[in-house]
Amino acid sequence: MVRVKSRYLLCEINVSDRRDLLKLDDRAVAGSVKAAVARTHGDYGAALCSIRFCVKYLNAHTGIVFLRFHKGFYKLLWSALPFITSIECRGQIIPCFLNCLHVGGTIRTCQKFLIRYNTRQLHQMLPKYKNKVEEKRKIQEAILSCSLTGGGNKALEDELESEEEDDE
Amino acid sequence: MSVFMDLNVLFSADRSRLQSLVETAAHLGFSTVAINYVFEPTTKKKQEVPSPVPISELIGHLPVVQGRSRPIKVLNRLTVVMSEASHFRPNATEYRAFDLLAIQPTTEKLFHTTCMLCDVDIICISVTEKLPFFFKRAPINGAIDRGVVFEVSYASALRDSTMRRYTIANAVCLMESCKGKNVIVSSAAEKALELRGPYDIINLGALFGLSDADSKEAVSSTCRAVLLHAETRKTASGIVYTRISQQDTLQDCVGSEAPAAKRPKPT
Numbered sequence A: 001m002v003r004v005k006s007r008y009l010l011c012e013i014n015v016s017d018r019r020d021l022l023k024l025d026d027r028a029v030a031g032s033v034k035a036a037v038a039r040t041h042g043d044y045g046a047a048l049c050s051i052r053f054c055v056k057y058l059n060a061h062t063g064i065v066f067l068r069f070h071k072g073f074y075k076l077l078w079s080a081l082p083f084i085t086s087i088e089c090r091g092q093i094i095p096c097f098l099n100c101l102h103v104g105g106t107i108r109t110c111q112k113f114l115i116r117y118n119t120r121q122l123h124q125m126l127p128k129y130k131n132k133v134e135e136k137r138k139i140q141e142a143i144l145s146c147s148l149t150g151g152g153n154k155a156l157e158d159e160l161e162s163e164e165e166d167d168e
Numbered sequence B: 001m002s003v004f005m006d007l008n009v010l011f012s013a014d015r016s017r018l019q020s021l022v023e024t025a026a027h028l029g030f031s032t033v034a035i036n037y038v039f040e041p042t043t044k045k046k047q048e049v050p051s052p053v054p055i056s057e058l059i060g061h062l063p064v065v066q067g068r069s070r071p072i073k074v075l076n077r078l079t080v081v082m083s084e085a086s087h088f089r090p091n092a093t094e095y096r097a098f099d100l101l102a103i104q105p106t107t108e109k110l111f112h113t114t115c116m117l118c119d120v121d122i123i124c125i126s127v128t129e130k131l132p133f134f135f136k137r138a139p140i141n142g143a144i145d146r147g148v149v150f151e152v153s154y155a156s157a158l159r160d161s162t163m164r165r166y167t168i169a170n171a172v173c174l175m176e177s178c179k180g181k182n183v184i185v186s187s188a189a190e191k192a193l194e195l196r197g198p199y200d201i202i203n204l205g206a207l208f209g210l211s212d213a214d215s216k217e218a219v220s221s222t223c224r225a226v227l228l229h230a231e232t233r234k235t236a237s238g239i240v241y242t243r244i245s246q247q248d249t250l251q252d253c254v255g256s257e258a259p260a261a262k263r264p265k266p267t
Helices: A026-052 A074-078 A107-129 A133-144 A152-167 B015-028 B093-097 B108-116 B137-146 B155-159 B161-178 B198-207 B212-219 B221-234
Strands: A006-015 A054-059 A064-070 A086-089 A092-104 B004-010 B030-039 B073-082 B100-105 B122-124 B149-153 B183-186 B240-243 B251-254
Touching: A006 A074, A006 A107, A026 A054, A026 A064, A026 A074, A026 A086, A064 A074, A064 A107, A074 A092, A074 B198, A092 A107, A092 B198, A107 A133, B004 B015, B004 B073, B004 B149, B004 B183, B004 B221, B015 B030, B073 B122, B100 B108, B100 B221, B108 B122, B108 B137, B137 B161, B149 B161, B149 B221, B155 B161, B161 B183, B183 B198, B183 B212, B183 B221, B198 B212, B212 B221
Parallel strands: B004 B030, B030 B073, B073 B100, B100 B122, B122 B149, B149 B183
Antiparallel strands: A006 A064, A006 A092, A054 A064, A086 A092, B240 B251
């Protein structure tokens, strides 16, 4: 009856150099979000951030991160996210920015959106590989095998990162 | 689904930087981007208004907008930083090459003249300094009636803490006087990393004092209104436009373009 509700923010981390993405880890992202909120909203923001904030999922290959916030003030904390200009990880400073794609009430809805989003990304990548038959076949297989249950999502992300690396 | 536009992307001579900027904007979901040439005339020497580099030279292949099937549209825009009334010459021929015209007034009197008289599309509110003048309702309402919009840009807020304070202070002042209408929020981005996604900017508008609906309008429908206003400015209220066709050199077409965001001007 009384259910604890949160908001899950699906964000994408954009970097200028794709190899920097692999160096990220969830504690670094959490630390930089807390620092940005403290800088923008002061002690009040830092206190709100400590209530139910955590990084639920981070995919270093595609740069997708799920952030969980308390439902009552996720907007205030969300408004501090554009001010993140870099993430510090293991002594290295990676310049990047966060782009919020979707806000959901549960992880499941965010995952559904993510699968649709990744499918769209694969569709967009398809015309780039007109001449390379092998990779095209792999992308088409990955698109057809997307599903909510099981390894569909993982197959997508493997394809995504291997194609992106080939692209370089 | 609404179209999101970012009408202020600073021009830099570095082609690859512009290319990566436009690609990032397309990836984030912006359907239109306007490359801004800032022109700051000084009284000391006569300066040329910069002429815009044609888009096809600048960026080879226009990337497709994320979530849509069309490539991103790139426009040209000129911003004149005015410190004196003589800096902006109306109907100057150099302005014809730009799709959008903007003015950044620096004194109260200039702000008043730009709002009521000058023939521009956008009035920029400077964010790098505390505004030396207060906003008055009269010129702002005059500008809203004419269809001119006010612009707040957020890239300097991302760089520095004092800039952030000035940006928020100036933006909040503006929102108080104009009640949230006719405002656009844009980045004045020089690098690809200074752009932000449309939903993030909508949330930033809430920080500036805009309501949720007004904030979303500030990135989508008001920007579209600016583009329509610019077209009407070029084509005499949108009634007559000329098009150079392949067969003849000049062909006068009389077509009625009815921009929904504008009232008919008495000719």
